[in-house]
Amino acid sequence: xxxxxxxxxxxxxxxxxxxxxxxxxxxxxxxxxxxxxxxxxxxxxxxxxxxxxxxxxxxxxxxxxxxxxxxxxxxxxxxxxxxxxxxxxxxxxxxxxxxxxxxxxxxxxxxxxxxxxxxxxxxxxxxxxxxxxxxxxxxxxxxxxxxxxxxxxxxxxxxxxxxxxxxxxxxxxxxxxxxxxxxxxxxxxxxxxxxxxxxxxxxxxxxxxxxxxxxxxxxxxxxxxxxxxxxxxxxxxxxxxxxxxxxxxxxxxxxxxx
Amino acid sequence: xxxxxxxxxxxxxxxxxxxxxxxxxxxxxxxxxxxxxxxxxxxxxxxxxxxxxxxxxxxxxxxxxxxxxxxxxxxxxxxxxxxxxxxxxxxxxxxxxxxxxxxxxxxxxxxxxxxxxxxxxxxxxxxxxxxxxxxxxxxxxxxxxxxxxxxxxxxxxxxxxxxxxxxxxxxxxxxxxxxxxxxxxxxxxxxxxxxxxxxxxxxxxxxxxxxxxxxxxxxxxxxxxxxxxxxxxxxxxxxxxxxxxxxxxxxxxxxxxxxxxxxxxxxxxxxxxxxxxxxxxx
Numbered sequence: 001x002x003x004x005x006x007x008x009x010x011x012x013x014x015x016x017x018x019x020x021x022x023x024x025x026x027x028x029x030x031x032x033x034x035x036x037x038x039x040x041x042x043x044x045x046x047x048x049x050x051x052x053x054x055x056x057x058x059x060x061x062x063x064x065x066x067x068x069x070x071x072x073x074x075x076x077x078x079x080x081x082x083x084x085x086x087x088x089x090x091x092x093x094x095x096x097x098x099x100x101x102x103x104x105x106x107x108x109x110x111x112x113x114x115x116x117x118x119x120x121x122x123x124x125x126x127x128x129x130x131x132x133x134x135x136x137x138x139x140x141x142x143x144x145x146x147x148x149x150x151x152x153x154x155x156x157x158x159x160x161x162x163x164x165x166x167x168x169x170x171x172x173x174x175x176x177x178x179x180x181x182x183x184x185x186x187x188x189x190x191x192x193x194x195x196x197x198x199x200x201x202x203x204x205x206x207x208x209x210x211x212x213x214x215x216x217x218x219x220x221x222x223x224x225x226x227x228x229x230x231x232x233x234x235x236x237x238x239x240x241x242x243x244x245x246x247x248x249x250x251x252x253x254x255x256x257x258x
Numbered sequence: 259x260x261x262x263x264x265x266x267x268x269x270x271x272x273x274x275x276x277x278x279x280x281x282x283x284x285x286x287x288x289x290x291x292x293x294x295x296x297x298x299x300x301x302x303x304x305x306x307x308x309x310x311x312x313x314x315x316x317x318x319x320x321x322x323x324x325x326x327x328x329x330x331x332x333x334x335x336x337x338x339x340x341x342x343x344x345x346x347x348x349x350x351x352x353x354x355x356x357x358x359x360x361x362x363x364x365x366x367x368x369x370x371x372x373x374x375x376x377x378x379x380x381x382x383x384x385x386x387x388x389x390x391x392x393x394x395x396x397x398x399x400x401x402x403x404x405x406x407x408x409x410x411x412x413x414x415x416x417x418x419x420x421x422x423x424x425x426x427x428x429x430x431x432x433x434x435x436x437x438x439x440x441x442x443x444x445x446x447x448x449x450x451x452x453x454x455x456x457x458x459x460x461x462x463x464x465x466x467x468x469x470x471x472x473x474x475x476x477x478x479x480x481x482x483x484x485x486x487x488x489x490x491x492x493x494x495x496x497x498x499x500x501x502x503x504x505x506x507x508x509x510x511x512x513x514x515x516x517x518x519x520x521x522x523x524x525x526x527x528x529x530x531x532x533x534x535x536x537x538x539x540x
Contacts, residue, residue, distance in 0.1 A: 004332035004343045004401050010433065010446045013331070053351065053410045054320050066308055070409055072351075097352065100405045101310045101326035109349055109405070150352055152409065154324065155307055 009105055056150075058176025062168040066157035071168035073176040075147030090142035092133065094126040096151045096165065103156055125165060128211060132166050132186065132199040135208045138179040147178065162197045162211060163188040167235065174243055183239060184208055185232040189224055196221075198228035202236040265289075274489050281472055288479065288486070297481040297530060300537055302421075304429050312430025312454065316422040318481065320412035325404065325422035327430050327454075331444055332401040334392070342391020342399035344380060348373045348406040348419060368415075369408075375508065376404075376419060379497055383460045383505045385427075390455050394437045398444050413483040416495050417534075420464045424538060430454040460499050462506075463534050465527035467494040469513045476513065478523060480530055496527035500535070 053059035056072035063069075079091055100109050129149070137147070149169055153161065166186035173180060182201040189196045194214020200207050207229075212221070268276045280289045287293055298319030307313035312327040332343060348369040380386055391400040404426075406419050431451035435444050468482035468490035479486050487493060492512035497505040504524070509515065 002335050002337070002343065003345065004335070007330035007332045007401050010329065010331050010435070010444075011448070013435075013444045014433075014446045014448050016447055016449050052322070054412055055410075095352070099324075099326075099349070099407050100347065100403070101307055101313070101324075101328060101407075104309050106328050106330070106403060106405075109347055152351070152407070154407070154409075155309070157308070 011104060056172075056176075058172040058174070058178070060168045060171035060175060062164050062171065064160040064164045064167075066155060067160040067164045068154040069161075069164040069168045070152045070154065071165075071172040072150045072152075073147065073169075073172045073178070074150070075176065076142040076145035076178065077148075079144060079146040088143055089139035090137070091146040092130055092137070092139070092149065093146055094129050094149045094151070096122045096125045096129070096153065098122065098153045098156070101155070102153050125162065128162060128209075129165055129169060131209050132184055133169060133173075133208075135206075136170075136181050136184050136201060137173065138181065141179055159190045159195065160188050162186065166199055167239070171239060171242070174239075175246075182206075183236060185235045185239065187228045187231045187235060189228055189231075191224075196224045196228065198225060198232065200229055200232040200236075202233055269485065273485055277470070277486075277489055278472065281477075290483065292481075294477060295480050295526060295530070297533070298483075300421075300534075302425055302537070304425060311432055312426045312428075314422050314425035314429070316418045316425065318412075318414055318418045319483070320410055321414055321418050322409040323415065323418040323422050324407045324409065325419065325426040326407070327426050328403045328405070329400045329432060330403060331393075331398055331435070331446075334396060334399045338388075339396040340392045340399075341388035343401040344377065344386060344388070344391075344404065345401065346373045346376045346380070346404045346406070348376070348408070348415075350408050350415075351411060372406075372415060372419065375416070375495075375506070376406075376423065379420070379462050379506055380423075383462045383497075383499055384457055385460050385462060386456045393435050393444065397437060397442065398435070400432070411484060413485070413487045414466050414481050417464045417466050417481065420462060420497070421534065421538065424461055424463065427454065427456050428458075461535065461538070462497050462499055463531045463538075464495055464497045464506075465530045465534075467496070467523055467526065468492075469494065471513065476519070478526060480526060494523055496524065496531075498527060498531050502528055 052061050052070060053072040056074055058073040059071060061068070061070045076090055098107050100107050129151075133149075149172070151165055151168065153165075163186035166184055170184050174183065182203045184199050184201055186197055186199045192214075194212065194216060196214075197211040198207060199209050207225075210225070216224070265276075268279075277289065292298070301317040303315040305313060306315045306324065307326055310326040310328050313325060315322065315324045334341060350369045386402065391402060393399055404423065406422065408415060430453070432454050433446050433448045434450045434452055435446050437443070438445050465480065466482060468479040468486050469492050470477045470479055470486070470489065471491050476491075479490070482490060482493070492510045495506065495508040497507075499505050507520075
């Protein structure tokens with residue numbers, strides 16, 4: 001079969017796109033957190049594990065309005081790095097990849113991406129994720145090992161990407177039974193053209209980091225911080241609910257087998 | 259993958275032994291509780307994605323595959339001015355590279371062969387007519403991009419990808435494109451969507467059979483999990499169309515097969531695919 005020489009994105013030629021159309025902000029955003037996908041029982045006799053990615057130590061799937069992100073955690077496992085750092089604490093390796101259908105414009109998965117490409121969004125998101133997670137993992141408990149966090153962005157609606165990534169990493173870390181000081185809950189707020197993301201640790205009542213792109217006065221930033229902290233606490237309750245119900249069902253399953 | 263109990267430890271040490279001891283104790287059932295001819299529970303989700311023209315997500319037990327159909331505009335080749343193009347890409351989870359069973363080389367080749375198989379099936383079964391992708395002869399055609407993202411590989415990717423493709427095609431809507439007569443440039447009306455025309459009569463669906471040798475005879479495991487695929491002597495793929503005609507047979511080497519064994523497997527495949535079609539048309 002032949003392949004075309006050059007492909008054009010149909011959106012380039014779109015006639016009826018309303019760019020000045022401000023989309024209605026969906027005030028009740030749907031949040032869906034799960035460590036596996038919900039298994040609707042249809043009478044089969046097979047025992048299926050409920051985790052999304054079976055090979056991984058921990059995995060999760062987060063849906064925040066239209067953003068869908070899956071995360072898999074491998075670790076702690078032996079590290080191949082022999083640097084001085086690795087002798088005293090655990091190394092964190094993060095990898096984020098977009099699906100070809102994640103955005104309006106298709107991202108060709110077969111095109112090679114060079115590592116020292118400066119405007120590589122994936123590596124920027126990786127470093128932000130690391131910054132957000134480093135304060136909460138007990139790295140000194142896993143010397144000479146590394147934890148791999150692998151994230152697949154299935155769909156991105158522009159606003160919630162960073163918070164979905166951090167939330168999915170948190171839930172997957174809990175699923176992988178890696179020791180944490182506290183869960184990291186992240187919330188993104190979008191106002192006009194600026195995006196504000198806050199990573200919060202609810203039990204310790206500490207902010208792990210803040211990311212902000214745009215223009216704002218310091219007072220406005222204070223307001224945004226307060227608003228985000230309140231919403232983070234709600235998200236934290238949702239995460240707790242999921243973790244506890246998962247633990248209960250796992251305990252029930254174990255009891256059945258034993 | 260954590261080793262929590264005796265069963266998982268046994269699997270980790272020697273998968274083959276584990277299967278053999280299980281089959282010794284329980285007759286006619288596999289370790290995950292199914293009979294040999296039983297398939298896993300199937301979940302189908304339609305219209306999963308926002309930005310694609312058509313999408314679906316399929317779960318065969320733990321194997322999860324997302325299919326997304328988008329289109330791009332291209333100029334047709336000079337050999338056939340009316341035909342469009344189709345590109346299929348299968349992406350395996352990057353997480354597979356770290357699995358204990360996976361040998362990296364094997365995994366990288368598997369998705370390429372799968373992409374090519376799917377393209378062959380679409381082309382040979384005339385599921386999508388290339389002429390339907392034409393907008394204006396000689397000037398603009400659609401280039402259909404079919405992306406399969408496998409979130410979790412627990413065996414039987416072929417079946418799930420093909421089923422996902424069928425479900426996604428059923429609900430694909432393309433924007434209308436008209437050619438501006440003055441500038442010869444395409445005008446895309448994204449708000450006016452129309453249903454994608456494809457050959458709904460041909461519904462190619464696949465049945466994967468793993469052949470396992472136990473006590474000198476072959477056991478046919480339908481819808482194998484990843485472990486079963488690894489211990490199997492050979493793997494058979496049967497792709498059948500709606501009128502039970504064979505579209506593609508693919509057999510990996512390993513187990514010598516006579517013609518009557520092929521016929522036997524064909525009858526298994528027919529029953530299995532009949533059930534799949536019932537699921538698809540629900």
